[in-house]
Amino acid sequence: MPDASVVIVGAGFSGLAQAVMLEKAGITDYVILEKADELGGTWRDNTYPGCACDVQSHLYSYSFADNPGWTKTYAAQEEILAYLEAVAGERGLSRAFRFGVEVTGARWDAESATWNVRSSSGQEFTGRFLVFGAGGLHGARLPVIPGLEEFTGQVWHSSRWNHEYDLAGKKVALVGVGASGVQIAPEVAEVAAGLVVFQRTAPWVLPKEDVTVPRWKKLAFRYLPGVQALYRTVLFWKRELRGLGFHHKPELMEKAEPAVRKYLEAEIADPELRRAVTPDYAFGCKRVLFSNDYYRALTREHVGVVPGEPVAARSRSLVDSEGVEHEVDAIILATGFDVTSSLDRIEIEGVDGRLLSKYWADGPTTYRGVAVPGFPNMFLLLGPNGFVAYTSVIAMIETQAEYIVRALRMVRSKSARSLQVRPEAEAGFQDEVGRKLARTVWSADRCRSWYQSASPSGTVLWPDSIWRYRLDMRRPDIRDYHLSS
Template structure:
């Protein structure tokens, strides 16, 4: 079966739903393909105990569909998933979403200037525009540890939680202390007979001031939307002010380091444990984590922190770097995600059959975090260089969704069938990004982190303020794109019928 539409969105998580709303409000015909049986993306997959967002709920929600009834400052997984389902219902998106539909390939047809998308069940979708909202937090990454296949107990990744296993009386090993590890550790310690935490690098963990939102404030926000909007704006501006220390003046963050170290000293009584869990790199260089009870959990007599990752896994034990064995019944991996795995699992071929994974062989990168040369009418939501880690991704996402709508309209108004970003414009953007990245706290001189990569930009981040990024996306610069003329049109002074395959032509900047 073949389905034709003007725009096709792959993924029904936070990004895909946001783009779908933007298309629906703009009158652009679209279909959403989602591999899972339900929407939600990250918030559908990650159901581990304690799963929650570390951005205030009122900012981690769309500005066009605000929720005045968030129950607490920081929302948990179930509440966020419920919110996304409500957004889809409110905007009439559900009839346009094809669930249980896994995309295996997407190929650009130069003759027709369309994308042909194939699914695992054999169906075909054809569209002029293709938007990837596949996200990066659902393809689990596992460390390669000798003997892993011999383990006789239960094991799983935090993103694939096994709720059928009762942890009571079990000896649990937790590998990794990133965001999910710090969130789940207190819950594991409460349920298990013992918890062994394998820590490769000590994280900076700041207090999470999560409080219940009183009913009177919820009613106020519901009755006075303007007050709700001002509250959301205040959160956004506070985070932008804080972000100045991350992307422009890293020296300002050093002021907070003694405060956090004192907090660690106050909560960790054992000097050796205190030294083990105190970071030895600048605050902010790696992702800053938030928890109200993580350090207190480490003080428990049935919790043991081990330096480094597992050296070997045996049938009933895990061996650490110094050769000590730790009895283990349940092994939980909190080892993060393969950020490019979502893209690699789909064979995406652009002009001349060039694969996206080949274009990214030197590191993931893109123009404005949205487009890649030689891949016409293709847009990546929250793609490389399109997000920053110090605040909510939603303001960025909304700016990107509006930009994609603008790209569709610009292509129409230009009398073109497609647009593709120019390589020279992309190179300028990447050079600017690399220069900006060098002054940030995330730069290689401070520590090693997953924000760094081998691309021309040197990073997967947008290394500046979100305000600056949003301003860049307010207007699509026609001079940064080339346009493919419509059939029978004369964009470049030659009719389309004179050639077998349309030749790319430039449209001058406005």
Template sequence: MNAPRVDFPIDSVPAAAGSEHIDIAIVGSGFAGLAMAIRLKQSGQHDFAILEKADAVGGTWRDNHYPGCACDVQSHLYSFSFAPNPGWSRMFSTQPEIRAYLEHCADRFGLRPHLRLSHELRRAAWDEAGACWRLEMADGRRLSARVLVSGMGGLSRPAYPRIPGLDSFAGEAFHSQHWNHGYDFRGKRVAVIGTGASAIQFVPQVAPRAGHLDLYQRTPPWIMPKPDRRVTAAERWLFRHLPFTQKLVRTGIYWALESRVLGFVVHPGLMKLVERVARRHIQRQVPDAALRARLTPDYTIGCKRVLISNDYYPALTRANVDVVSTGIARVEPDAIVLADGTRRETDCIIFGTGFHATDPIPRGVILGRDGVDILDAWRDGAQAYLGTTVAGFPNFFMVVGPNTGLGHSSMVFMIESQVAYILDALQRMRAGHVHAVDVRAEVQRDFNDGLQARLGHAVWSAGGCASWYLDPRTGRNTTLWPGFTWQFRRATATFRLADYHTLPQRRSAVRPGEERHAGAAQVQGA
């Protein structure tokens, strides 16, 4: 291949002598981080580390452990294509089973030696002179890496409501991600704030145990029946002994979920057919007309995340549960006061208020060229090229970056697509003796202009609601991919060096063994 054009300074030098240096640093050990690490090992690359802030792997499925926590995508698809699990106990697995699966993958693929637990990234800054990332952990430990891969995910920072007096509350209060399993709900007056994906799972678990439960609902969600069941012993036998049968099930689930894009993006009017199913669901489960009216949304289904549950509505019909739609004015030490002056005594507040999906990275953590904070680069809303690279941040790759989220299918499919793109980037960089790449600003801009044009016609923008998919500052959808997942896979199938500024590799910067790895990469990519 032709030598790449030099597009940013070449006075780079290796990392400072005496400091620990790794070739690739992966942040996070959820599905994204583990997929990246597994594929690196399988491609013959071993000079990498997985930096994990906690003391165990698992990401979202380690941190979220509230009662009833489960996936809303079928297990056979919500798992690695290269690591099928024939032993799933249910069609929709619960949190403990998914976490155990991730732990199993870490062991099966030999990732433990690469894991650095209790390594919380405080700051990662691109060093222009050293042409590497300088990383600082929360405990002061430091290291450098040529390539930085973020697997931090979009649902990792809990969001709390801004309510006057909240700090004065004297009772128990916690976010669903920080569940207090030691708290005894018996006889307690519990307030649940929020009606999102987490709340519809834990409310049915808490309501039978609490003395009384108030559910504070700002906007009701659309809820569909959950087609869940136990996987039979016969099915598990088939999956274990005839693996192609599980692959057929996975393929069937994939295409069934892909069909939802027709309503979400291609023709939002089709969502009226889906809405009929949701209306029948609430009519069957909520006999009281007044309560049913409060629980029925007034926006097009799909505008917000469509939820699935068979036990949420029945929980709200219990005698000890009230659905409160009046806004909250303030919180007092032992009560929540509504906008109409009503005072509701409370012993415990549970926040089911979701996450900072549109700004998952805190300020000061990722600093690119010239010390620019990634949040400043995103002042008009988060954006990336193919959801993976950001202009001004060389050798920085995001898995589950902006506009890679889904409202219809499995994020694991998107993760594997991005990981394949990053692997192709690394292989082409080695083959072309390229040390670093930085996506061209015009390439990123053109890609995102096209993306936003497609999103403008989708149900998430035209459905008549305000959701966490949209950036609150700009109103732009910076979260979701506006199309079929196979289109994203096709878009990320090949890494094009022409889309990037490049920095050639200096002979002094080649580390022992890289020539061998480069050769292996060329053979694999042939």
């Protein structure tokens, strides 16, 4: 007998949502394997100064677990983590957690129709179904900087913040200006004696309408639940409408670009600095970032912007592409995550020994972001082509978790042992995604970004609206699956 009906890998937003959906369906024999000692995923690991979400709190939360007590329009890391802990506690999920279990491998056993899951500690778990909710924001992407091992100061990645080291009065280098870098820069500039920002690609940055939620609104949300549900719905559709400029009508982004440039000009008077931080690609092609103080931080006298990545490190300095040495005491690597290959760290072996890493060698492909041919009874949450880039992914997670529960029910209703998506179904979906991508602002002719891949579809995104995705994912189409008895 398997240890569980369902083995879930990961205890972040995805894993918790899947557990709740299983509970709702009356499926209670599941386990949640988590490599860390506590839940939270991205919002547990990223504790850097200024860490916050760029989606409104009331939308970046579960529809089945409204929180009337959000204190800010855009919640900070601590509040989001507390929210996840509260959801797990209120839903009674603690019995299913297996903390300190780092999954290193999973093998499909055709004879028993189960998945055998291995961990780094030697523990093993078996389950009829395997769901990966590990997410892509946990494997730090570290740049190759020759001589970095010779640097005698402090070095850390933004997702592994060194809270023991005091940056006050220090000279600091910040490598990377993605979502985390834009949040970190103003915080470090406030305390450091000097800050040099290494910028490979200038981001588009918009102001963030972040305010404290007034008491009267919290009371309304708490005692009139329908009001909060309506507010959430309004937020959802506002973002869906804005999404049209990303995935259907990129000409709308072109029309918006002059206004964004005016904001940049108003924030940075120095023409040389302004030129250095002005993107040279279409607005919206790469991730649009939000901050009220990033540009202002760059204008401070003790802050400098260096184009490109550091090319070398010395014992007390970083060297830029012009050969200039920048003396620093600490290096912060805000270089993001290895999003598209997060599952490569786990040896996943499907039918006839097929390895997922080899199947994805030329680019990751899926069927609707949740299933892969040759890997029966295995599902992904926020897998390739299963997430969006313009709004909250929580709606995608819930849609996928519900779909997976329906798939499990389909297996049981047909008295089958397993189900496996057909290769032709995946190929058809990849064709659909490729066609949709061509009309979007994310297409390759507008810029290069990590949104693109070498897969047949050319992207790791779902290049359409969440509403369209929800309609397509209402129920599994039995014609797209092979069920075995």
